[in-house]
Amino acid sequence: MANKPSYIVEEQIALLKQRGMLFQDETQAANLLKNISYYRLKGYWWDMQEDIVLHTFKPRTYFEDIIDRYNFDRHLRLILFDAIERIEVALRTKLIYHLSIAYGGLWYLDASLFENRTITFNNTTTSIYESTINELQKEFSRSQEIFIKDQRSRYPNQDSDAWKILEIASMGTLSKLYKNLKHQLPQKAIIAKEMGLNLATELSSWLEAITYVRNIIAHHSRLWSRSMVKTPIERINNPVGLWFNNRLLPVQTKKPFLIISCMVYLCNHISPNHHIKSKILELFKSNPSIPIYKLGFVNNWHDEPLWAATQK
Structure with missing residues (x-):
């Protein structure tokens, strides 16, 4: 299949107009398209097409409405990144503290603390634990943090204590380390309880989904109207904090709503004075035209205990 032709900005605007899109200010639109690519914006107007084969737009589809969606999504991602930072730092801290106190600073190198699970990729079977530790050590080797460079310089070829090496571990690596800890380890349950959940399996599920969203946000990708590849457990065992009274609809679990709700729930426990939810609600209030x-x-979500306006 041949590649599609390339268009200069003026031709992009002409094409959109030909397909029925309206513009309030073409000069401003041209400036925006020089800094936000046509293809990037496409995800925000996809559902505003009347014919997805001909790519014609529904009546009264304005370019400026697309930009409003884009800016809304950008602001939402910034709020969520604040939540993710709190969750990631808390997880890192609890892993370091509880496991180091119980098993020493090099606990992450003790394979007996981890499940002996494997994965097969390209016909090659690999231990999940070994794969995770290899990735952790790669992160350590390429880190330019001063304290890591000092560690490599002062103690060459020596393993670093968990409180150093895990400080530069990605959330994905931290999530995998936690999930792969043996279920009978009391520290695994302690960490889950300190984050507001009664089961480690629940926390593992939530962390995987939040890591997925973190990667979307870190790459400045679109969260708007996106279907989630990773979906967290919805029904949690005897929640210790505000959660949902009713079962969620499939669309609520498929779209970002459930993962965002998980973030708010966790922040309620690890950072009680946070303003994540209030910032989200204010964003919604200041953008009443955004669907x-x-x-x-959807479905009276704001009446659920977690999202009730009188709560954080």
Whole structure:
């Protein structure tokens, strides 16, 4: 299949107009398209097409409305990154503290603390534990943090204590380390309880989904109207904090709503004075024309205990 032709900005605007898109200010639109690519914006107007084969737009589809969606999504991602930072730092801290106190600073190198699970990729079977430790050591080797460079310089070819090496571990690596800890280890349950959940399996599920969203946000990708590849457990065992009274609809679990709700729940326990939820609600309030149902915020979601306006 041949590649499609390339268009200069003026031709991009002409094509959109030909397909029925309206513009309030073409000069401003041209400036925006020089800094936000046509293809990047496409994800925000996809559902506004009347014919997805001909790519014609529904009546009264304005370019400026697309930009409003884009900016809304960008602001939402910034709020969520704040939540993710709190969760990631808390997870890192609890892993370091509880496991180091119980098993020493090099606990992460003790394979007996981890499940002996394997994965097969390209016909090659690999231990999940070994794969995770290899990735952790790669992160350590390429880190330019001063304290890591000092560690490599002062103690060459020596393993670093967990409180150093895990400080530069990605959330994905931290999530895998936690998930792969043996279930009978009391520290695994302690960490889950300190983060507001009664089961380690629940926390593992949530961390995987949040890591997935973190990677989307870190690459400045679109969260808007996106279907989640990773979905967290919805029904949690005897929640210790505000959660949902009713079962969620499939669209609420498929879209970002459930993962965002998990973030708010966790922040309620690890960072009680946070303003994540209030910032999200304020963003919704200041953008009344944005169809937040595209994110899964449907079915009287605001009446659920977790999202009740009088709560954080």
